[in-house]
Amino acid sequence: MRALTPKGAATRQRIVEGAAKLIRDHGPANVGLDDIRAATATSKSQLFHYFPDGKADMLLAVAAHEAELVLDEQQPYLGDLTSWAQWEAWRDRVIARYAAQRRRCPLSALTAQLGLADPAVEGIITGMYSRWQAQIAAGVRAVRPDADAERVATQLIGAITGGATMLVATDDIRYLEIGLTEAIENLRRGAPGAGSSLR
Structure with a gap:
């Protein structure tokens, strides 16, 4: 993973924590990137900036x-x-x-x-x-x-x-x-x- 600024690291962590809550509540198979974007108020470009491989990267981070x-x-x-x-x-x-x-x-x-x-x-x-x-x-x-x-x-x-x-x-x-x-x-x-x- 590329080096992140403190602000970038905090943003990524916020997304991961939001995704983790969704996955705990609904299971990984029932949570998509659109669900994570909505729950974390994250744009599509921002999501792929931190998780270039999409859901696979996100699940690994979670x-x-x-x-x-x-x-x-x-x-x-x-x-x-x-x-x-x-x-x-x-x-x-x-x-x-x-x-x-x-x-x-x-x-x-x-x-x-x-x-x-x-x-x-x-x-x-x-x-x-x-x-x-x-x-x-x-x-x-x-x-x-x-x-x-x-x-x-x-x-x-x-x-x-x-x-x-x-x-x-x-x-x-x-x-x-x-x-x-x-x-x-x-x-x-x-x-x-x-x-x-x-x-």
Whole structure:
């Protein structure tokens, strides 16, 4: 993407945020560029200035935006998992986020639309998971220095994403609530295997 002035970057971000809201509400397949132009009060020439390849560029930008939100909405707890109280607050924040969106997972919808075979999409998703795992692993090291932090972080993310998948399939938040709560409790107890995977 070409370098933007601060004003240009702000305008592009405003368009992306407006498009993201539309896509969350209606799904990527049901939102066109005309809808985005109307919702963001953007001219056609302005839209193509920031997104030269049209909807494909726009969806990619929205996917990157939504990936950032996945992590941003877990703060400040995700970045400060230094006590069990912070772990519990983080768990509650994660569950509340998914309970609010229920079956409407914008990032899943976007990746389904764009396809993970696209290297740009794959880069957005793998980058998000890498940063997510690193922050959880740092928290594991803070409260259980005897644990295999990377492995525990992988298990915790698996509990969240597995629960989120079941939420989309069944509209039942309990899979996420129980899976994440049990994973954290296992870590706290120092249970080998499913929890802290002690060395």
